Amino acid sequence: MSTQKKIGILFGQENTFPQAFVDRVNEKQKDFPAEFVSIDQVEQSVPTDYAVIIDRISQDVPFYKAYLKNAALTGTAVINNPFWWSADEKFFNNALAVQLGVPVPKTILLPSKHRPDDTNHNSFRNLQNMNWDGIFNHIGFPAFMKPHSGGGWKNVYKVDNPEEMFRAYDETGQLVMLYQEAIDFTDYVRCYCIGGKEVLIMPYEPRNPHHLRYDSQLKVTGDAGKKLLATIKDYVLKLNHGLGYDFNTVEFAVRDGIPIAIDFCNPAPDADVNSVGQANFDWVVEAAANMAIERAKTAQSGKDNLTWGTFVRNSIGAPAPAKPAKATAAPEVGEPTKEKKPTKAKAAETDKPAKAKAKK
Structure with missing residues (x-):
C-alpha cells in the first residue's frame, strides 16, 4: 500500500x-x-x-x-x-424538516399493501385499520404516492381520487409508501449543496421535457426574488446540516411565495454535463474538488473523519464534521445558464402520470 x-x-x-x-x-x-x-x-x-x-x-x-x-x-x-x-429515508427526512422549520408537503406514512416475507396476520397485531377518509381529507387531491425509501422515480404515482389511489396502492406490493399532497407551484428550483456551505440554486421546470428542464428563469424577480433565494439557501443549509450530507441536492416548489422542500435526499445527485448544462457542471466539479482537497488536508489517520448531521450529533454525541460549515452568498436570480441537451434526469413529482391499473 x-x-x-x-x-x-x-x-x-x-x-x-x-x-x-x-x-x-x-x-x-x-x-x-x-x-x-x-x-x-x-x-x-x-x-x-x-x-x-x-x-x-x-x-x-x-x-x-x-x-x-x-x-x-x-x-x-x-x-x-x-x-x-x-x-436515511424520505419519511424521516420530512419529519426532520418539520423540526427544523423547513416547509414540506403534508405527508402520511402507509404500511405495505402486502405483508413482508416471513410474516403473517399476527405480525401486525399493533396496526389498526387505516382511516382512509381522514387521510384523504387531510392530504387532498391530487396527491402523490411514492416509496418511503429509495429514489430514481420508481413506483411513483400521481392520483386524482380515491379510486385511483387504491388501484395504485394495489401495485405497490411490499413497499412502505408515502402519501403526500401535490404542490401547485409557480416557481421551482433544484439546489446543489457541497460541503455543507456551498449552494448553487438552479431554476428548474420539472414539467418541461428532460432536455429543457434547466432552461428556466424564476418568475419572481427584484427584491422578492432576492428574498426568496436567501430563504431557499437558508433552508438548503438547514436540511444538509441536519442530515449531515456533504454532497446533495434539494428541490423546492414555490407556492404563494413560500419554498416547500419536495425532495432532499439525493446523496448521489445527477452531475452529468448533458443533464445539468455546462455552467452548472463546471460549478459542481469545482465545488466538489475544493471540498475533497479540504477534507483530505484535515482527515486524521485512524480517526472518524465522517460528517454527522446535527440530529445525530445532538442525539448521541457523535463527532462534529472535520470543518464547520460556513454560509456563502446566495446566487443572483436566474443564475446559472441553461443547457438544451438530452438528459435522463428524473421526472418531476408534479407531472408524473399515475400508474394505476385495476387488479381483480
Whole structure:
C-alpha cells in the first residue's frame, strides 16, 4: 500500500463527472493524487490508501457500501457518510424538516399493501385499520404516492381520487409508501449543496421535457426574488446540516411565495454535463474538488473523519464534521445558464402520470 494518501471517486455508469472531478483535483494540487477508486482484496479493519472517497454508486452495490464502511472505520473521509446514508429515508427526512422549520408537503406514512416475507396476520397485531377518509381529507387531491425509501422515480404515482389511489396502492406490493399532497407551484428550483456551505440554486421546470428542464428563469424577480433565494439557501443549509450530507441536492416548489422542500435526499445527485448544462457542471466539479482537497488536508489517520448531521450529533454525541460549515452568498436570480441537451434526469413529482391499473 502506498504511503501517500489519495483522493478517490467510486462511481458506476456516469461518464462526465468522475473524470472531470479527478482532472480538476489533480490540477489544483499534488499532495493528494486523485484517481478512480481501485478495489481488490477487502479485509476487515485494514485501511485503504485513500484520505477521501467520493461515493457515487454504493446505493446500488451493497459490496461497495460494506467496503466504504470499513474504509470509514479506518480513517477515510467517505462522502457521503455511508452509515447515515444506509439508514436515511424520505419519511424521516420530512419529519426532520418539520423540526427544523423547513416547509414540506403534508405527508402520511402507509404500511405495505402486502405483508413482508416471513410474516403473517399476527405480525401486525399493533396496526389498526387505516382511516382512509381522514387521510384523504387531510392530504387532498391530487396527491402523490411514492416509496418511503429509495429514489430514481420508481413506483411513483400521481392520483386524482380515491379510486385511483387504491388501484395504485394495489401495485405497490411490499413497499412502505408515502402519501403526500401535490404542490401547485409557480416557481421551482433544484439546489446543489457541497460541503455543507456551498449552494448553487438552479431554476428548474420539472414539467418541461428532460432536455429543457434547466432552461428556466424564476418568475419572481427584484427584491422578492432576492428574498426568496436567501430563504431557499437558508433552508438548503438547514436540511444538509441536519442530515449531515456533504454532497446533495434539494428541490423546492414555490407556492404563494413560500419554498416547500419536495425532495432532499439525493446523496448521489445527477452531475452529468448533458443533464445539468455546462455552467452548472463546471460549478459542481469545482465545488466538489475544493471540498475533497479540504477534507483530505484535515482527515486524521485512524480517526472518524465522517460528517454527522446535527440530529445525530445532538442525539448521541457523535463527532462534529472535520470543518464547520460556513454560509456563502446566495446566487443572483436566474443564475446559472441553461443547457438544451438530452438528459435522463428524473421526472418531476408534479407531472408524473399515475400508474394505476385495476387488479381483480
